[in-house]
Amino acid sequence: MMKATIKDLDLKGKTVLVRADFNVPLEDGKITNDKRITAALPTIKYIINAGGKVVLFSHLGRVKTEEDLETLSLLPVGNRLSEKLDQDVYFVNTTKGEELESAIEDLKNREVLLVENTRFEDLDGKKESKNDEALGKYWASLGDVFVNDAFGTAHRSHASNVGISEHLPAVSGFLIEKEIDFLGEAVLNPKRPLVAILGGAKVSDKITVIESLLEKADKILIGGGMANTFLRAQGYDTGKSLVEEDKLDLAKSLLEKGKDKLVLPVDVVAAKEFSNDSEHAVRDASEIEADEMALDVGPKTVELFEEVLKDAKTVVWNGPMGVFEMSNFAQGTIKVCESLAKLEDAITIIGGGDSATAAEQLGFEEDFTHISTGGGASLEFLEGKELPGIKALNDK
Structure with a gap:
Protein backbone atom coordinates (compact mmCIF):
# COMPACT_ATOMS: atom_id res chain seq x y z
CA MET A 1 0.00 0.00 0.00
CA MET A 2 2.38 2.64 -1.28
CA LYS A 3 0.81 6.02 -0.56
CA ALA A 4 2.46 9.37 -1.24
CA THR A 5 3.79 11.04 1.90
CA ILE A 6 4.52 14.53 3.04
CA LYS A 7 8.13 14.06 1.86
CA ASP A 8 6.91 13.78 -1.75
CA LEU A 9 5.72 17.42 -1.81
CA ASP A 10 7.48 20.76 -2.13
CA LEU A 11 5.86 22.71 0.71
CA LYS A 12 7.70 26.03 0.60
CA GLY A 13 5.23 28.90 0.46
CA LYS A 14 2.29 26.47 0.25
CA THR A 15 -0.78 26.57 2.47
CA VAL A 16 -0.81 23.04 3.85
CA LEU A 17 -4.12 21.74 5.22
CA VAL A 18 -3.47 19.06 7.84
CA ARG A 19 -6.09 16.71 9.28
CA ALA A 20 -4.72 15.95 12.74
CA ASP A 21 -6.25 13.91 15.56
CA PHE A 22 -6.62 16.29 18.51
CA ASN A 23 -9.55 14.35 20.00
CA VAL A 24 -8.03 14.67 23.48
CA PRO A 25 -9.73 13.99 26.83
CA LEU A 26 -10.96 17.16 28.56
CA GLU A 27 -12.02 17.73 32.16
CA ASP A 28 -13.48 21.12 33.08
CA GLY A 29 -11.93 22.56 29.92
CA LYS A 30 -8.46 21.20 30.80
CA ILE A 31 -6.60 18.60 28.72
CA THR A 32 -5.89 15.51 30.84
CA ASN A 33 -3.76 13.63 28.27
CA ASP A 34 -1.96 15.37 25.40
CA LYS A 35 -0.36 12.34 23.71
CA ARG A 36 -2.32 12.94 20.52
CA ILE A 37 -1.02 16.49 20.32
CA THR A 38 2.55 15.26 20.85
CA ALA A 39 2.04 12.58 18.18
CA ALA A 40 1.17 15.27 15.60
CA LEU A 41 4.31 17.35 16.21
CA PRO A 42 6.70 15.64 13.73
CA THR A 43 4.39 16.35 10.79
CA ILE A 44 3.67 19.93 11.88
CA LYS A 45 7.36 20.70 12.51
CA TYR A 46 8.32 19.22 9.15
CA ILE A 47 5.95 21.62 7.35
CA ILE A 48 7.23 24.57 9.40
CA ASN A 49 10.86 23.69 8.61
CA ALA A 50 10.01 23.26 4.93
CA GLY A 51 8.63 26.82 4.84
CA GLY A 52 4.97 25.94 4.55
CA LYS A 53 1.93 27.55 6.20
CA VAL A 54 0.15 25.09 8.49
CA VAL A 55 -3.66 25.02 8.73
CA LEU A 56 -4.87 22.35 11.18
CA PHE A 57 -8.24 20.61 11.20
CA SER A 58 -9.50 18.20 13.88
CA HIS A 59 -12.66 17.03 15.56
CA LEU A 60 -13.15 16.87 19.33
CA GLY A 61 -15.85 14.66 20.86
CA ARG A 62 -19.34 14.34 19.44
CA VAL A 63 -21.23 17.54 18.84
CA LYS A 64 -24.98 17.10 19.32
CA THR A 65 -26.29 20.20 21.12
CA GLU A 66 -25.63 23.94 21.33
CA GLU A 67 -24.02 23.32 24.74
CA ASP A 68 -21.34 21.23 23.04
CA LEU A 69 -20.22 24.35 21.20
CA GLU A 70 -19.16 25.74 24.58
CA THR A 71 -17.49 22.65 26.02
CA LEU A 72 -15.86 21.11 22.93
CA SER A 73 -13.88 24.01 21.53
CA LEU A 74 -10.35 23.30 20.30
CA LEU A 75 -9.02 26.45 22.00
CA PRO A 76 -7.29 24.46 24.81
CA VAL A 77 -5.62 22.34 22.11
CA GLY A 78 -4.36 25.48 20.39
CA ASN A 79 -2.87 26.74 23.66
CA ARG A 80 -1.16 23.42 24.42
CA LEU A 81 0.13 23.10 20.87
CA SER A 82 1.58 26.60 21.07
CA GLU A 83 3.55 25.56 24.18
CA LYS A 84 4.86 22.42 22.52
CA LEU A 85 5.89 24.19 19.31
CA ASP A 86 7.26 27.18 21.23
CA GLN A 87 5.55 29.54 18.81
CA ASP A 88 2.15 31.21 18.37
CA VAL A 89 -0.70 29.04 17.10
CA TYR A 90 -3.44 31.23 15.71
CA PHE A 91 -6.89 29.96 16.61
CA VAL A 92 -10.03 30.77 14.62
CA ASN A 93 -13.20 29.90 16.51
CA THR A 94 -15.22 29.14 13.41
CA THR A 95 -15.18 26.42 10.74
CA LYS A 96 -15.95 28.60 7.70
CA GLY A 97 -16.53 32.14 6.57
CA GLU A 98 -14.73 35.42 6.05
CA GLU A 99 -12.90 35.45 9.39
CA LEU A 100 -11.33 32.05 8.68
CA GLU A 101 -10.51 32.89 5.06
CA SER A 102 -8.82 36.19 6.02
CA ALA A 103 -6.81 34.55 8.81
CA ILE A 104 -5.49 31.90 6.41
CA GLU A 105 -4.75 34.50 3.75
CA ASP A 106 -2.71 36.50 6.29
CA LEU A 107 -0.61 33.48 7.32
CA LYS A 108 3.08 33.78 6.64
CA ASN A 109 5.48 30.95 5.88
CA ARG A 110 6.20 28.78 8.97
CA GLU A 111 3.11 30.04 10.83
CA VAL A 112 0.43 27.76 12.28
CA LEU A 113 -3.35 28.18 12.45
CA LEU A 114 -5.91 25.90 14.11
CA VAL A 115 -9.48 25.78 12.81
CA GLU A 116 -12.33 25.24 15.29
CA ASN A 117 -13.72 21.73 15.90
CA THR A 118 -14.78 20.30 12.52
CA ARG A 119 -17.75 18.56 14.15
CA PHE A 120 -19.34 21.92 14.92
CA GLU A 121 -20.57 21.42 11.34
CA ASP A 122 -22.52 18.37 12.53
CA LEU A 123 -25.14 20.56 14.23
CA ASP A 124 -26.27 21.45 10.73
CA GLY A 125 -27.19 18.02 9.37
CA LYS A 126 -24.01 16.05 10.21
CA LYS A 127 -22.15 17.74 7.36
CA GLU A 128 -18.70 16.76 8.65
CA SER A 129 -19.49 13.17 9.66
CA LYS A 130 -21.46 12.44 6.49
CA ASN A 131 -18.79 13.91 4.20
CA ASP A 132 -20.92 16.73 2.82
CA GLU A 133 -19.54 17.37 -0.67
CA ALA A 134 -19.85 21.16 -0.54
CA LEU A 135 -18.12 21.34 2.87
CA GLY A 136 -15.17 19.20 1.75
CA LYS A 137 -14.81 21.30 -1.40
CA TYR A 138 -14.96 24.53 0.62
CA TRP A 139 -12.28 23.44 3.09
CA ALA A 140 -10.10 22.27 0.20
CA SER A 141 -10.39 25.74 -1.37
CA LEU A 142 -8.54 27.18 1.63
CA GLY A 143 -5.23 25.48 0.83
CA ASP A 144 -2.81 24.19 -1.78
CA VAL A 145 -2.15 20.65 -0.56
CA PHE A 146 -3.65 18.25 1.99
CA VAL A 147 -1.88 16.07 4.55
CA ASN A 148 -3.90 13.45 6.43
CA ASP A 149 -2.24 12.53 9.72
CA ALA A 150 -5.31 11.38 11.67
CA PHE A 151 -5.25 7.58 11.69
CA GLY A 152 -7.90 7.54 14.43
CA THR A 153 -10.52 8.70 11.89
CA ALA A 154 -9.08 6.97 8.80
CA HIS A 155 -11.84 4.34 8.94
CA ARG A 156 -14.47 7.08 8.60
CA SER A 157 -15.38 9.00 5.46
CA HIS A 158 -15.62 12.60 6.72
CA ALA A 159 -15.52 15.95 4.96
CA SER A 160 -12.27 16.84 6.75
CA ASN A 161 -10.39 13.78 5.47
CA VAL A 162 -11.96 12.15 2.40
CA GLY A 163 -13.86 15.30 1.35
CA ILE A 164 -10.77 17.52 1.22
CA SER A 165 -8.70 14.73 -0.43
CA GLU A 166 -11.00 14.75 -3.44
CA HIS A 167 -10.02 18.30 -4.41
CA LEU A 168 -6.30 18.64 -3.59
CA PRO A 169 -3.03 16.73 -3.87
CA ALA A 170 -3.41 14.48 -0.80
CA VAL A 171 -0.62 12.66 1.07
CA SER A 172 -0.04 11.01 4.44
CA GLY A 173 1.73 12.60 7.38
CA PHE A 174 4.36 10.75 9.41
CA LEU A 175 1.83 9.28 11.85
CA ILE A 176 -0.31 7.60 9.19
CA GLU A 177 2.82 6.51 7.32
CA LYS A 178 4.03 4.78 10.50
CA GLU A 179 0.65 3.09 11.05
CA ILE A 180 0.59 1.77 7.46
CA ASP A 181 4.16 0.51 7.81
Whole structure:
Protein backbone atom coordinates (compact mmCIF):
# COMPACT_ATOMS: atom_id res chain seq x y z
CA MET A 1 0.00 0.00 0.00
CA MET A 2 2.38 2.64 -1.28
CA LYS A 3 0.81 6.02 -0.56
CA ALA A 4 2.46 9.37 -1.24
CA THR A 5 3.79 11.04 1.90
CA ILE A 6 4.52 14.53 3.04
CA LYS A 7 8.13 14.06 1.86
CA ASP A 8 6.91 13.78 -1.75
CA LEU A 9 5.72 17.42 -1.81
CA ASP A 10 7.48 20.76 -2.13
CA LEU A 11 5.86 22.71 0.71
CA LYS A 12 7.70 26.03 0.60
CA GLY A 13 5.23 28.90 0.46
CA LYS A 14 2.29 26.47 0.25
CA THR A 15 -0.78 26.57 2.47
CA VAL A 16 -0.81 23.04 3.85
CA LEU A 17 -4.12 21.74 5.22
CA VAL A 18 -3.47 19.06 7.84
CA ARG A 19 -6.09 16.71 9.28
CA ALA A 20 -4.72 15.95 12.74
CA ASP A 21 -6.25 13.91 15.56
CA PHE A 22 -6.62 16.29 18.51
CA ASN A 23 -9.55 14.35 20.00
CA VAL A 24 -8.03 14.67 23.48
CA PRO A 25 -9.73 13.99 26.83
CA LEU A 26 -10.96 17.16 28.56
CA GLU A 27 -12.02 17.73 32.16
CA ASP A 28 -13.48 21.12 33.08
CA GLY A 29 -11.93 22.56 29.92
CA LYS A 30 -8.46 21.20 30.80
CA ILE A 31 -6.60 18.60 28.72
CA THR A 32 -5.89 15.51 30.84
CA ASN A 33 -3.76 13.63 28.27
CA ASP A 34 -1.96 15.37 25.40
CA LYS A 35 -0.36 12.34 23.71
CA ARG A 36 -2.32 12.94 20.52
CA ILE A 37 -1.02 16.49 20.32
CA THR A 38 2.55 15.26 20.85
CA ALA A 39 2.04 12.58 18.18
CA ALA A 40 1.17 15.27 15.60
CA LEU A 41 4.31 17.35 16.21
CA PRO A 42 6.70 15.64 13.73
CA THR A 43 4.39 16.35 10.79
CA ILE A 44 3.67 19.93 11.88
CA LYS A 45 7.36 20.70 12.51
CA TYR A 46 8.32 19.22 9.15
CA ILE A 47 5.95 21.62 7.35
CA ILE A 48 7.23 24.57 9.40
CA ASN A 49 10.86 23.69 8.61
CA ALA A 50 10.01 23.26 4.93
CA GLY A 51 8.63 26.82 4.84
CA GLY A 52 4.97 25.94 4.55
CA LYS A 53 1.93 27.55 6.20
CA VAL A 54 0.15 25.09 8.49
CA VAL A 55 -3.66 25.02 8.73
CA LEU A 56 -4.87 22.35 11.18
CA PHE A 57 -8.24 20.61 11.20
CA SER A 58 -9.50 18.20 13.88
CA HIS A 59 -12.66 17.03 15.56
CA LEU A 60 -13.15 16.87 19.33
CA GLY A 61 -15.85 14.66 20.86
CA ARG A 62 -19.34 14.34 19.44
CA VAL A 63 -21.23 17.54 18.84
CA LYS A 64 -24.98 17.10 19.32
CA THR A 65 -26.29 20.20 21.12
CA GLU A 66 -25.63 23.94 21.33
CA GLU A 67 -24.02 23.32 24.74
CA ASP A 68 -21.34 21.23 23.04
CA LEU A 69 -20.22 24.35 21.20
CA GLU A 70 -19.16 25.74 24.58
CA THR A 71 -17.49 22.65 26.02
CA LEU A 72 -15.86 21.11 22.93
CA SER A 73 -13.88 24.01 21.53
CA LEU A 74 -10.35 23.30 20.30
CA LEU A 75 -9.02 26.45 22.00
CA PRO A 76 -7.29 24.46 24.81
CA VAL A 77 -5.62 22.34 22.11
CA GLY A 78 -4.36 25.48 20.39
CA ASN A 79 -2.87 26.74 23.66
CA ARG A 80 -1.16 23.42 24.42
CA LEU A 81 0.13 23.10 20.87
CA SER A 82 1.58 26.60 21.07
CA GLU A 83 3.55 25.56 24.18
CA LYS A 84 4.86 22.42 22.52
CA LEU A 85 5.89 24.19 19.31
CA ASP A 86 7.26 27.18 21.23
CA GLN A 87 5.55 29.54 18.81
CA ASP A 88 2.15 31.21 18.37
CA VAL A 89 -0.70 29.04 17.10
CA TYR A 90 -3.44 31.23 15.71
CA PHE A 91 -6.89 29.96 16.61
CA VAL A 92 -10.03 30.77 14.62
CA ASN A 93 -13.20 29.90 16.51
CA THR A 94 -15.22 29.14 13.41
CA THR A 95 -15.18 26.42 10.74
CA LYS A 96 -15.95 28.60 7.70
CA GLY A 97 -16.53 32.14 6.57
CA GLU A 98 -14.73 35.42 6.05
CA GLU A 99 -12.90 35.45 9.39
CA LEU A 100 -11.33 32.05 8.68
CA GLU A 101 -10.51 32.89 5.06
CA SER A 102 -8.82 36.19 6.02
CA ALA A 103 -6.81 34.55 8.81
CA ILE A 104 -5.49 31.90 6.41
CA GLU A 105 -4.75 34.50 3.75
CA ASP A 106 -2.71 36.50 6.29
CA LEU A 107 -0.61 33.48 7.32
CA LYS A 108 3.08 33.78 6.64
CA ASN A 109 5.48 30.95 5.88
CA ARG A 110 6.20 28.78 8.97
CA GLU A 111 3.11 30.04 10.83
CA VAL A 112 0.43 27.76 12.28
CA LEU A 113 -3.35 28.18 12.45
CA LEU A 114 -5.91 25.90 14.11
CA VAL A 115 -9.48 25.78 12.81
CA GLU A 116 -12.33 25.24 15.29
CA ASN A 117 -13.72 21.73 15.90
CA THR A 118 -14.78 20.30 12.52
CA ARG A 119 -17.75 18.56 14.15
CA PHE A 120 -19.34 21.92 14.92
CA GLU A 121 -20.57 21.42 11.34
CA ASP A 122 -22.52 18.37 12.53
CA LEU A 123 -25.14 20.56 14.23
CA ASP A 124 -26.27 21.45 10.73
CA GLY A 125 -27.19 18.02 9.37
CA LYS A 126 -24.01 16.05 10.21
CA LYS A 127 -22.15 17.74 7.36
CA GLU A 128 -18.70 16.76 8.65
CA SER A 129 -19.49 13.17 9.66
CA LYS A 130 -21.46 12.44 6.49
CA ASN A 131 -18.79 13.91 4.20
CA ASP A 132 -20.92 16.73 2.82
CA GLU A 133 -19.54 17.37 -0.67
CA ALA A 134 -19.85 21.16 -0.54
CA LEU A 135 -18.12 21.34 2.87
CA GLY A 136 -15.17 19.20 1.75
CA LYS A 137 -14.81 21.30 -1.40
CA TYR A 138 -14.96 24.53 0.62
CA TRP A 139 -12.28 23.44 3.09
CA ALA A 140 -10.10 22.27 0.20
CA SER A 141 -10.39 25.74 -1.37
CA LEU A 142 -8.54 27.18 1.63
CA GLY A 143 -5.23 25.48 0.83
CA ASP A 144 -2.81 24.19 -1.78
CA VAL A 145 -2.15 20.65 -0.56
CA PHE A 146 -3.65 18.25 1.99
CA VAL A 147 -1.88 16.07 4.55
CA ASN A 148 -3.90 13.45 6.43
CA ASP A 149 -2.24 12.53 9.72
CA ALA A 150 -5.31 11.38 11.67
CA PHE A 151 -5.25 7.58 11.69
CA GLY A 152 -7.90 7.54 14.43
CA THR A 153 -10.52 8.70 11.89
CA ALA A 154 -9.08 6.97 8.80
CA HIS A 155 -11.84 4.34 8.94
CA ARG A 156 -14.47 7.08 8.60
CA SER A 157 -15.38 9.00 5.46
CA HIS A 158 -15.62 12.60 6.72
CA ALA A 159 -15.52 15.95 4.96
CA SER A 160 -12.27 16.84 6.75
CA ASN A 161 -10.39 13.78 5.47
CA VAL A 162 -11.96 12.15 2.40
CA GLY A 163 -13.86 15.30 1.35
CA ILE A 164 -10.77 17.52 1.22
CA SER A 165 -8.70 14.73 -0.43
CA GLU A 166 -11.00 14.75 -3.44
CA HIS A 167 -10.02 18.30 -4.41
CA LEU A 168 -6.30 18.64 -3.59
CA PRO A 169 -3.03 16.73 -3.87
CA ALA A 170 -3.41 14.48 -0.80
CA VAL A 171 -0.62 12.66 1.07
CA SER A 172 -0.04 11.01 4.44
CA GLY A 173 1.73 12.60 7.38
CA PHE A 174 4.36 10.75 9.41
CA LEU A 175 1.83 9.28 11.85
CA ILE A 176 -0.31 7.60 9.19
CA GLU A 177 2.82 6.51 7.32
CA LYS A 178 4.03 4.78 10.50
CA GLU A 179 0.65 3.09 11.05
CA ILE A 180 0.59 1.77 7.46
CA ASP A 181 4.16 0.51 7.81
CA PHE A 182 3.67 -1.37 11.08
CA LEU A 183 0.09 -2.63 10.75
CA GLY A 184 0.55 -3.35 7.04
CA GLU A 185 3.66 -5.44 7.66
CA ALA A 186 1.96 -7.28 10.53
CA VAL A 187 -0.95 -8.24 8.28
CA LEU A 188 0.66 -8.68 4.87
CA ASN A 189 4.23 -9.74 5.59
CA PRO A 190 4.66 -10.74 9.25
CA LYS A 191 7.70 -12.34 10.82
CA ARG A 192 6.43 -15.67 12.07
CA PRO A 193 5.05 -17.01 14.30
CA LEU A 194 2.35 -14.29 14.22
CA VAL A 195 0.27 -14.29 17.40
CA ALA A 196 -2.86 -12.17 17.81
CA ILE A 197 -4.32 -11.42 21.25
CA LEU A 198 -7.95 -10.36 21.22
CA GLY A 199 -9.94 -9.25 24.24
CA GLY A 200 -12.74 -6.87 25.09
CA ALA A 201 -16.38 -7.46 25.84
CA LYS A 202 -18.02 -8.84 22.71
CA VAL A 203 -17.36 -11.37 19.97
CA SER A 204 -19.65 -9.31 17.72
CA ASP A 205 -17.18 -6.39 17.85
CA LYS A 206 -14.39 -8.58 16.52
CA ILE A 207 -16.01 -11.30 14.38
CA THR A 208 -14.48 -10.10 11.13
CA VAL A 209 -11.09 -9.59 12.77
CA ILE A 210 -11.09 -13.18 14.08
CA GLU A 211 -12.18 -14.52 10.69
CA SER A 212 -9.48 -12.54 8.92
CA LEU A 213 -6.75 -13.43 11.42
CA LEU A 214 -7.61 -17.14 11.29
CA GLU A 215 -6.21 -17.05 7.76
CA LYS A 216 -3.10 -15.04 8.70
CA ALA A 217 -2.12 -15.73 12.32
CA ASP A 218 -0.41 -18.81 13.72
CA LYS A 219 -2.23 -18.48 17.05
CA ILE A 220 -5.09 -16.31 18.36
CA LEU A 221 -5.34 -15.88 22.13
CA ILE A 222 -8.86 -15.01 23.29
CA GLY A 223 -9.54 -13.18 26.56
CA GLY A 224 -11.93 -10.64 28.02
CA GLY A 225 -15.71 -10.91 28.04
CA MET A 226 -15.72 -12.31 24.50
CA ALA A 227 -14.01 -15.48 25.79
CA ASN A 228 -17.19 -16.35 27.74
CA THR A 229 -19.16 -16.80 24.53
CA PHE A 230 -16.51 -19.24 23.26
CA LEU A 231 -16.48 -21.11 26.58
CA ARG A 232 -20.27 -21.46 26.45
CA ALA A 233 -19.98 -22.64 22.83
CA GLN A 234 -17.66 -25.38 24.10
CA GLY A 235 -20.43 -26.52 26.41
CA TYR A 236 -19.22 -24.98 29.68
CA ASP A 237 -21.63 -23.43 32.16
CA THR A 238 -20.60 -19.76 32.38
CA GLY A 239 -22.96 -18.74 35.20
CA LYS A 240 -23.94 -15.06 35.07
CA SER A 241 -21.03 -14.16 32.76
CA LEU A 242 -21.58 -11.86 29.81
CA VAL A 243 -22.43 -14.17 26.91
CA GLU A 244 -23.79 -13.26 23.46
CA GLU A 245 -26.40 -15.98 23.10
CA ASP A 246 -27.07 -15.05 19.47
CA LYS A 247 -23.39 -15.58 18.62
CA LEU A 248 -22.98 -19.10 20.04
CA ASP A 249 -23.35 -20.83 16.66
CA LEU A 250 -20.83 -18.42 15.17
CA ALA A 251 -18.40 -19.09 18.04
CA LYS A 252 -18.79 -22.85 17.44
CA SER A 253 -18.04 -22.44 13.73
CA LEU A 254 -14.97 -20.30 14.51
CA LEU A 255 -13.74 -22.95 16.96
CA GLU A 256 -14.20 -25.66 14.31
CA LYS A 257 -12.49 -23.56 11.66
CA GLY A 258 -9.67 -22.39 13.93
CA LYS A 259 -9.05 -25.73 15.70
CA ASP A 260 -5.82 -25.40 17.72
CA LYS A 261 -5.17 -21.87 16.37
CA LEU A 262 -7.70 -20.46 18.85
CA VAL A 263 -6.41 -20.53 22.43
CA LEU A 264 -9.10 -19.99 25.09
CA PRO A 265 -8.84 -19.37 28.85
CA VAL A 266 -8.46 -22.51 30.97
CA ASP A 267 -9.29 -20.65 34.19
CA VAL A 268 -10.93 -17.37 35.16
CA VAL A 269 -11.31 -14.96 38.06
CA ALA A 270 -15.02 -15.18 38.91
CA ALA A 271 -17.13 -12.91 41.12
CA LYS A 272 -20.73 -12.81 42.24
CA GLU A 273 -21.21 -9.12 41.35
CA PHE A 274 -19.84 -6.73 38.72
CA SER A 275 -17.94 -4.77 41.36
CA ASN A 276 -14.33 -4.48 42.50
CA ASP A 277 -15.52 -5.12 46.08
CA SER A 278 -17.27 -8.35 45.18
CA GLU A 279 -16.08 -11.63 46.64
CA HIS A 280 -14.02 -13.36 43.94
CA ALA A 281 -12.12 -16.60 43.34
CA VAL A 282 -10.09 -18.37 40.66
CA ARG A 283 -12.11 -21.11 38.92
CA ASP A 284 -11.29 -23.58 36.18
CA ALA A 285 -13.15 -22.57 33.02
CA SER A 286 -15.39 -25.63 33.45
CA GLU A 287 -16.26 -24.86 37.07
CA ILE A 288 -17.79 -21.36 37.09
CA GLU A 289 -20.66 -21.45 39.57
CA ALA A 290 -24.24 -20.56 38.64
CA ASP A 291 -24.23 -17.27 40.61
CA GLU A 292 -20.77 -16.14 39.38
CA MET A 293 -19.48 -14.21 36.40
CA ALA A 294 -16.01 -14.43 34.82
CA LEU A 295 -14.35 -11.01 35.02
CA ASP A 296 -10.72 -11.83 34.18
CA VAL A 297 -8.51 -14.63 32.91
CA GLY A 298 -6.86 -16.71 35.64
CA PRO A 299 -3.19 -17.50 36.42
CA LYS A 300 -3.11 -20.82 34.49
CA THR A 301 -4.40 -18.98 31.43
CA VAL A 302 -1.68 -16.36 31.81
CA GLU A 303 0.92 -19.17 31.91
CA LEU A 304 -0.64 -20.78 28.83
CA PHE A 305 -0.60 -17.46 26.95
CA GLU A 306 3.02 -16.80 28.01
CA GLU A 307 4.03 -20.23 26.66
CA VAL A 308 2.52 -19.38 23.26
CA LEU A 309 4.04 -15.90 23.24
CA LYS A 310 7.62 -16.85 24.10
CA ASP A 311 8.34 -17.99 20.50
CA ALA A 312 6.33 -15.25 18.76
CA LYS A 313 8.09 -12.95 16.27
CA THR A 314 5.08 -10.68 15.61
CA VAL A 315 2.33 -9.96 18.15
CA VAL A 316 -0.77 -7.85 17.62
CA TRP A 317 -2.85 -7.10 20.74
CA ASN A 318 -6.28 -5.50 20.85
CA GLY A 319 -8.54 -5.57 23.90
CA PRO A 320 -8.07 -6.19 27.65
CA MET A 321 -8.15 -9.67 29.21
CA GLY A 322 -10.65 -8.67 31.91
CA VAL A 323 -12.38 -5.72 33.52
CA PHE A 324 -9.17 -3.72 33.55
CA GLU A 325 -10.75 -0.68 35.26
CA MET A 326 -11.23 -2.77 38.44
CA SER A 327 -7.96 -3.63 40.20
CA ASN A 328 -9.13 -7.09 41.30
CA PHE A 329 -9.82 -8.05 37.68
CA ALA A 330 -6.85 -6.33 36.01
CA GLN A 331 -4.16 -8.94 36.62
CA GLY A 332 -4.73 -10.83 33.36
CA THR A 333 -4.24 -7.67 31.32
CA ILE A 334 -1.24 -6.61 33.43
CA LYS A 335 0.48 -10.01 33.09
CA VAL A 336 -0.10 -10.17 29.32
CA CYS A 337 1.23 -6.63 29.00
CA GLU A 338 4.34 -7.56 31.03
CA SER A 339 4.90 -10.69 28.93
CA LEU A 340 4.80 -8.69 25.70
CA ALA A 341 7.05 -5.98 27.09
CA LYS A 342 9.70 -8.61 27.88
CA LEU A 343 9.78 -10.13 24.39
CA GLU A 344 13.17 -9.11 23.05
CA ASP A 345 13.16 -10.45 19.53
CA ALA A 346 9.58 -9.74 18.47
CA ILE A 347 7.63 -6.95 16.79
CA THR A 348 4.91 -6.04 19.30
CA ILE A 349 1.97 -3.94 18.19
CA ILE A 350 -0.96 -2.65 20.24
CA GLY A 351 -4.05 -1.82 18.24
CA GLY A 352 -5.06 1.27 20.22
CA GLY A 353 -8.04 1.48 22.58
CA ASP A 354 -8.01 -0.03 26.08
CA SER A 355 -4.88 -2.10 25.40
CA ALA A 356 -2.94 1.09 24.65
CA THR A 357 -4.31 2.69 27.82
CA ALA A 358 -3.19 -0.34 29.83
CA ALA A 359 0.35 -0.21 28.44
CA GLU A 360 0.59 3.52 29.13
CA GLN A 361 -0.78 3.27 32.67
CA LEU A 362 1.56 0.39 33.51
CA GLY A 363 4.60 2.24 32.20
CA PHE A 364 5.34 -0.21 29.36
CA GLU A 365 4.72 2.23 26.52
CA GLU A 366 8.39 2.34 25.49
CA ASP A 367 8.67 -1.46 25.47
CA PHE A 368 6.32 -1.96 22.52
CA THR A 369 7.41 -1.64 18.91
CA HIS A 370 4.30 0.32 18.00
CA ILE A 371 1.16 1.53 19.74
CA SER A 372 -1.54 2.48 17.27
CA THR A 373 -3.30 5.82 17.63
CA GLY A 374 -6.59 4.44 16.32
CA GLY A 375 -8.56 1.65 18.00
CA GLY A 376 -11.39 1.28 15.47
CA ALA A 377 -9.15 2.10 12.52
CA SER A 378 -6.49 -0.43 13.52
CA LEU A 379 -9.14 -3.14 13.94
CA GLU A 380 -10.53 -2.51 10.47
CA PHE A 381 -7.00 -2.41 9.07
CA LEU A 382 -6.29 -5.83 10.66
CA GLU A 383 -9.49 -7.12 9.07
CA GLY A 384 -7.98 -6.25 5.73
CA LYS A 385 -10.48 -3.49 5.02
CA GLU A 386 -9.50 -0.52 2.90
CA LEU A 387 -9.81 2.56 5.12
CA PRO A 388 -11.53 5.49 3.35
CA GLY A 389 -9.16 8.10 4.80
CA ILE A 390 -6.13 6.21 3.47
CA LYS A 391 -7.70 5.07 0.18
CA ALA A 392 -8.39 8.75 -0.66
CA LEU A 393 -4.67 9.62 -0.53
CA ASN A 394 -2.58 9.79 -3.72
CA ASP A 395 -0.54 6.73 -4.61
CA LYS A 396 3.23 7.10 -4.81
